[in-house]
Amino acid sequence: MPSPVSADRSAAQPPGRGSVEALITQARRLKGDVDAVRRDTRSDGADPEERWQRALYDLASHQLDDLDSHLAQLRDGPDPAPAESADPPAVRPVPVGTPPGSLLSRVGSAEWNLLTDEATWSGELYRILGRDPAGPALTLDELPSVVLEEDRPRLTAMVTDCLVDGRPIDGEFRVVRPDDSERTVHMMGEPVLGADGSTVSMWAVLRDVSELRRSQRTVRETRDSLQRHRRQEQTEHRIAAELQEAVLPPWRGSLRLPHHEPPALDLAAHHLPATTSTLIGGDWYDALELSDGQTLLSVGGLTGQGVAVASNMTMLLGAVRGMALAGTAPGQLLAMLNQLLDATVQPALGSAVCCRYRPETRTLLWAQAGHPAPLLYRDGTGRRLNAPDGVLLGATSGAVYGQAEVTLRPDDLLLLHTDGLASGQSGSAAVGRLLDLAPRFGAARTAQDCVRTLVEEFGGAGREDDACVLVAKVTS
Known part of the structure; x- marks a missing residue:
């Protein structure tokens, strides 16, 4: 060129x-x-x-x-332009090991002489446009014939601005090769002036940027x-959070039951969200005063995260409250929850623990469905209650859930929690961390103080799962 x-x-x-x-x-x-x-x-x-x-x-x-x-x-x-001869010029071979469509053949050059109407192309430009190197180079008038129709006005404007106003060319257009494949070409160039200052030719470098x-x-x-x-x-998080807030009891401060004055139980609860995920799980906690003067305590959760899980959680919690108000015992209540999950359109797995506390006798009747047993703290030490039989909710049809009963004393403290409270730990390791808090719980004046201790211990950054805690302290 x-x-x-x-x-x-x-x-x-x-x-x-x-x-x-x-x-x-x-x-x-x-x-x-x-x-x-x-x-x-x-x-x-x-x-x-x-x-x-x-x-x-x-x-x-x-x-x-x-x-x-x-x-x-x-x-x-x-790369030199093909020489004019009777025999077709040889195309420069692509280096050995170069994959098809290599970038080594994506930059070509051209010059169009305005005085002789001749066009000179480098060999690379023939490759870019898919033209036969034995054929003549396209003139400026012929060049639009290989350009996609909707891009022709852009090419015409660039060439006109260059030749008439002396502006540099810098733009892109798409070309259609003889095999009907489409390529995107970036063209840069400028006019070449003669001795009298008039434009005698236009040169350009064309780059295949497909x-x-x-x-x-x-x-x-x-x-x-x-x-x-x-x-x-973000939308799913907002909807799931609104569902949780709509159905779970408030956790800021102690849970007040309306008709117990003075209350037989000092109650406090908290929801600890995951910090490594924006999705909300299906964990719940609940405390409900029943018509016979007893108190329902329950915690549980469904596997998974998101709006669908939060929606199923609200359904399950509503069923728990309805059956508890109807006087259903904890074991039978869990059996009916299992039947409910088994009958839903979208099968789900969950775990739960349900308790009925009778203040007159200070007895706790409870059942569990594949869930961590409540922890009982007394006189500065803690232990896990012996769990009755119970499989995960939704795991099998017709499951039967056993019940256990324990008598509590004044100042006893009961801790109910969902899986994932001790992030990264489960089973005996997680329970051990919770039981180690017995001295601090013994020194706490209220159930809310105990919840604060749990949040300090387990509510830091890096939590992988949601978790709920419910603390009940026997006051009389």
Whole structure:
């Protein structure tokens, strides 16, 4: 291609071969680092944020590939245009090991002579446009014939601005190759002026940016998908939180039962949300004064997170309250809850513990369904109550749930909690941490003081699951 230089200025000297080699080495080293990080981010594609990160790595890799190919062409010089002869010119072979569609053939150049109406193309431009190197280069009047129809006005405006107003060309358009494939081309150029200051030719560098634009579209689409996913999560969190707030007793301060004066139980409860997830689980706690003067205490939870789980939790808690008010004993109540879950359209698994406290005799009748047993603290020590038989709710049809009874004393403290209270621990390890709090519970004046102790101990950052606690202290 003739020198793309205006008549009133001289050409800049190209960089030395050694300096270009150093840039190529740096670009390839950086691409290797990007590829290494990209390999470490492989996933099943289920997480929108991981898909977005992956797309960004792919985009960076494409751009570094582009940089590598441009530097290689700068080092090796432009690919010559095909010579005019009777025999078709040979196409420069692609280097061994270069994959199909390599970026090594994505930058071409052209010059259009306005005085002779001749066009000169580099061999790379023939490859980009899918043209036969044996054929003539397209003139400026013929060039729009390979451009997508809706992009032709853009190309015409760029060429007109360059030739009439002397403005540099910098824009993109899409071309349709003879095999009907579509490519996106970025064109940069400027007019070349003659001795009298008139425009004698126009030169341009054309770059195939199809893969780059495809990667950018992928980034945009995955980013938009991630934003939609986040908005959906925020909406689900808000709905689930509103469901919880609508059905759970208030936890700020002690739970006051309306008709016990003075109250037989000092009650306090708290919901500890997960800090590593924006979704809300299906845990609940409840304290309800019954018509016969007894008090219902219950905690439980459903597996999973989100609006559907929170909705099922509200259904289950409503059933617990209704059956308890009807006088159903804890064991039979859990059996009916199990039947309810078994009959729902969307099967679910859950666990629960239900207690009925009779203040006249200070007796606690309770049952459990695959749930941690209540903890009893007395005289500065704690122990776990012996649990009657009971399987998870929804695990099997027709399950039977046993009952146990324990007599409490004044100042006894009962702790009911859901799974996941001791984040990262379960079973005996979690129970051990709770029993170790016995001295602090013994020194506490109220049930709310005990709840504060539990929040201090288990409510920090890094919680993976929701949890609920309910503390009942016998006052008389």
